Amino acid sequence: MVGLSLGETHFIQGGIAQDLRCDGRKRLTYRPISVETGVIPQTNGSARVRMGATDVIASVKAELGKPSLLQPDKGKVSIYVDCSSTAEPAFEGRGGDELAAELSNALQRCLLGGKSGAGAGIDLSSLIVVEGKICWDLYIDGLVVSSDGNLLDALGAAIKAALSNTGIPRVQVAAGTSNDEHPEVDVSDEEFLQFDTSRVPVIVTLTKVGRHYIVDATSEEESQMSSAVSISVNRQGHICGITKRGGVGLDPSIILDMISVAKHVSEQLINKLDSEIASAEAEEES
Amino acid sequence: MREIQLPLSQTQKVRLQKALEQLESLSTKVNSDASVIIADSIHVNHEDGVLKGHGTADLNGEVVATLCGVVERVNKLVYVRALRSRYKPEVGDIVIGRVVEVAQKRWRLEINYNQDAVLLLSSMNMPDGVQRRRTAVDELNMRCIFEENDVVCAEVRGFQHDGLHLQARSRKYGKLNRGQLLTVPPYLVKRQKQHFHHLEEFGIDLILGCNGFIWVGEHVEAKDDMIEDQVSQSDSQVLFPNKNCVSLEEQEKNYTILETRKYISRAANAVRVLSTLGFNITLEIIKGIIDLSLSMNLDIHDMLGSEFCVLVAEKEAERRSSMKKRR
Numbered sequence: 001m002v003g004l005s006l007g008e009t010h011f012i013q014g015g016i017a018q019d020l021r022c023d024g025r026k027r028l029t030y031r032p033i034s035v036e037t038g039v040i041p042q043t044n045g046s047a048r049v050r051m052g053a054t055d056v057i058a059s060v061k062a063e064l065g066k067p068s069l070l071q072p073d074k075g076k077v078s079i080y081v082d083c084s085s086t087a088e089p090a091f092e093g094r095g096g097d098e099l100a101a102e103l104s105n106a107l108q109r110c111l112l113g114g115k116s117g118a119g120a121g122i123d124l125s126s127l128i129v130v131e132g133k134i135c136w137d138l139y140i141d142g143l144v145v146s147s148d149g150n151l152l153d154a155l156g157a158a159i160k161a162a163l164s165n166t167g168i169p170r171v172q173v174a175a176g177t178s179n180d181e182h183p184e185v186d187v188s189d190e191e192f193l194q195f196d197t198s199r200v201p202v203i204v205t206l207t208k209v210g211r212h213y214i215v216d217a218t219s220e221e222e223s224q225m226s227s228a229v230s231i232s233v234n235r236q237g238h239i240c241g242i243t244k245r246g247g248v249g250l251d252p253s254i255i256l257d258m259i260s261v262a263k264h265v266s267e268q269l270i271n272k273l274d275s276e277i278a279s280a281e282a283e284e285e286s
Numbered sequence: 287m288r289e290i291q292l293p294l295s296q297t298q299k300v301r302l303q304k305a306l307e308q309l310e311s312l313s314t315k316v317n318s319d320a321s322v323i324i325a326d327s328i329h330v331n332h333e334d335g336v337l338k339g340h341g342t343a344d345l346n347g348e349v350v351a352t353l354c355g356v357v358e359r360v361n362k363l364v365y366v367r368a369l370r371s372r373y374k375p376e377v378g379d380i381v382i383g384r385v386v387e388v389a390q391k392r393w394r395l396e397i398n399y400n401q402d403a404v405l406l407l408s409s410m411n412m413p414d415g416v417q418r419r420r421t422a423v424d425e426l427n428m429r430c431i432f433e434e435n436d437v438v439c440a441e442v443r444g445f446q447h448d449g450l451h452l453q454a455r456s457r458k459y460g461k462l463n464r465g466q467l468l469t470v471p472p473y474l475v476k477r478q479k480q481h482f483h484h485l486e487e488f489g490i491d492l493i494l495g496c497n498g499f500i501w502v503g504e505h506v507e508a509k510d511d512m513i514e515d516q517v518s519q520s521d522s523q524v525l526f527p528n529k530n531c532v533s534l535e536e537q538e539k540n541y542t543i544l545e546t547r548k549y550i551s552r553a554a555n556a557v558r559v560l561s562t563l564g565f566n567i568t569l570e571i572i573k574g575i576i577d578l579s580l581s582m583n584l585d586i587h588d589m590l591g592s593e594f595c596v597l598v599a600e601k602e603a604e605r606r607s608s609m610k611k612r613r
Contacts, residue, residue: 003435005384007463011503014541015551022466023558024551024586032591034293050293052590 004220012224016209021221028265030216033157035276037165038284045166045195047280049158051216053148055087058140058158060166064185065137067128075127075135079107081142081155088147096144099151102245103142106152110203110232110241111159121201121232121240122163129171134185136168149218152230156203161277163200165284167192201234201241202269204262208250213258215265229258233266292562298596305599312606322351322366330364341366373398373472373497375450379442380481382467382495383452385432391425393432395440395452398472398497403450405432405440410454437462437501439493458482464542465491465503466554470561472498476568483569488549488576494567502554504542548586552576555589559598562590574601 004012015021025031031052039057040046046059068076081103083096090096113120127136140162142155170191174184207217207228214221217228227246234240239259244250250258294302322328328349330336338344341353342364351357355368375381375397383395383403394402407420413431432438439459440452454460475494483492484505493501542550556575560567575598579589588594 003384005436005461005463006433007461007503008437008466010540011464011466011542015547017541018544018547020544020547020551020586022551022554023590024548024555026587029587032293 004223008220009224012220013210016212016214016221016224021214022218025216027212027214028261030269030272031218033272033276035157035161035273035280037161037277037280044168045162045164047158047161047165047277048145049154049161051150051154051157052218053146054150054154055144055146056151056154056158057143057145058155058162059143060159060162061139061141062166062168063137063139064129064134064171064187067132067135071124072132073128074124075137077112077122077124077127077138077140079104079111079140079142079159081107081144083144083147086146087144091144091147100144103144103152103155106230106243106245107142107155107159107203109243110152110156110201110230113240121199121234123196123199126196129185130173134171134173147219149220149222150205150216153203153205153216156201156232157273160197160200160202160273161280163195164197164277165281166195168195169193199234199236201232201238202266202273203230203232204266204269205230206258206262208246208248208254213261229255229262231259231262231266233263233270235270237263239263292592292595294592294596298592302596302599305596305603308603309599309606312603312610320356322357323354324352326351328357328364328366335362337363339363339365341368369473370471371473372400375399375403375442375497376477377442377444379477379496380439380493381442381452381497382437382439382462382493382499382501383497384467385434385436385438388428388432388434391420391428393428393438395438397450397452397495398469398499399450401449403440403442403452404446404448405438405452405454409443409452410440410459411457432461437467439495439501462493462501462503463506465501465550468500468502468554468557468561470498470500470557470567472496474498474561474565474567475500476566478568480569485549485553485573488553489546490550490553492553492569492572494569500557500567502550502557504546504550549576551586552579552589555579555586559589559595562595563599563602565599565602571602574605 012022016027019026034050036048038046039048040059043059044062048057065076067074081100083091083100085092111121129135140159142158144151170188170193172186204215205228206213206215207222207225209221209224217225225246226248227244227250229242229244231242232240328342328351330349338349341351341355342349343352351366353366353368355366358365358367381397383397385393386396386402387394391407393405395405397403407424407428439462440454441459443451443453475496475498477496481494485492489505491503491505553572553576556572557567559575560571565571578601584594
């Protein structure tokens with residue numbers, strides 16, 4: 001995006017300091033969020049989320065695979081993000097690769113937990129069909145259609161909505177198969193298991209500008225940030241992941257304050273998002 | 287500001303659809319053949335020997351449109367003016383641009399045109415206001431006047447061999463500070479007699495650029511300009527003034543006061559609502575939306591919600607039908 005003049009940056013910083021941003025929001029207010037599910041029929045689940053002028057699409061595809069040797073009782077989930085060239089001229093060619101990789105890593109850290117799989121927002125054990133032999137592999141793809149700041153929160157919300165829309169086919173394992181052979185499975189075309197998304201977290205990004213931090217920063221506000229901390233919180237109030245970007249370091253007390261603020265903000269965001277997802281699903285069925 | 291799709295509920299969809307249909311029926315009576323889409327036939331009088339211009343084609347002796355837009359007739363010339371396009375400058379237009387480059391004796395400005403506009407050092411008033419020949423020192427101090435990314439208001443002067451030229455020879459032109467710049471499609475801003483507006487009751491300045499750039503900022507008096515320029519004039523000998531020496535405390539004192547900022551945000555959101563709905567942006571409509579939100583005691587941020595946008599569309603339909611009856 002284009003740069004900002006000194007007068008504009010001063011106006012933006014003043015707005016954040018006085019708790020009245022350029023579009024009238026307060027520091028902890030989100031832009032209108034709209035959710036649309038089932039936008040891509042070829043996938044097991046998909047969703048489109050708009051936050052103001054930010055527009056992202058997330059899709060989930062499920063495939064039968066073999067569990068990892070390290071964790072034979074858990075399925076596998078991969079997250080990729082692509083930045084469409086139509087979102088920003090800078091994304092043309094390989095321009096968006098760096099941002100896409102950064103977003104992918106942040107989403108994996110916020111949604112999938114550590115290497116041990118502990119604290120993952122997605123219950124990987126529910127993806128097991130036969131322990132050690134067959135499991136579901138989930139491929140989550142995010143596409144940035146329009147970029148006006150706060151991409152990480154929008155992608156997190158879109159993934160949560162896409163998982164709500166996901167239907168995993170029911171699998172029948174043939175009986176009588178010996179323990180050594182590869183089991184034969186029958187994948188149903190009619191029956192689908194609904195994914196349990198009650199523990200999938202939402203991502204709240206707090207962007208520090210001057211002495212204050214804000215949620216749901218626009219592109220202009222992000223250009224004024226010194227650092228940003230993204231915290232994923234689930235409905236139970238548990239922290240599922242934290243990432244930070246921006247070059248300026250933060251005092252630990254500020255981070256703790258940010259975490260408590262993120263917990264508080266996430267309650268309203270989760271309720272808002274769940275109601276939007278429910279209405280989107282209802283609208284899709286009708 | 288990118289185009290935002292409104293998340294409408296079912297009731298809001300019906301209401302918005304009804305309001306838009308009412309608006310379309312009102313305008314259809316006046317200009318029933320103005321808007322065309324591709325392959326629409328354009329009614330012309332062949333005996334007059336019409337000239338087929340841009341966006342038209344001859345098909346079996348019939349003139350058809352090759353663009354979606356509005357039919358314009360200038361004497362015998364018939365052409366189609368596309369709406370969703372970049373800004374097309376005309377001499378005398380008031381435009382707002384952003385400095386992208388400081389070159390020799392000139393600034394290059396981005397004004398939503400397919401090439402950068404040029405503002406010569408000799409085409410603008412010097413900060414001290416004195417009418418004099420530009421010197422080499424002035425060239426060295428060009429970044430003290432406008433630097434990269436500054437927002438500048440100017441007037442279209444004309445096309446020269448090296449591109450589009452602007453001029454800023456009046457005190458009302460120049461650098462814009464203490465506000466925000468909005469971008470809307472250029473076809474929403476009609477050419478008017480007045481593009482500079484001072485909303486006295488709110489204490490804000492509103493500049494509607496013909497290129498779709500709209501500035502909403504704190505009011506600046508011409509006298510204050512003189513005083514401020516004199517202060518900067520004393521620093522004009524310094525090639526790179528140290529702008530970061532202002533401390534955070536002093537910076538906070540210079541912030542726009544909260545009351546004025548509320549009105550700036552309200553006016554900016556009014557422009558955003560009009561852009562979302564695709565309505566013409568004029569001063570009286572902006573004032574009407576601000577007054578409507580104030581009378582409803584609506585929070586500034588809620589002006590961007592679906593409910594208020596639908597309400598604005600309904601009010602606009604009422605206003606135009608009442609104007610229709612008044613004639």
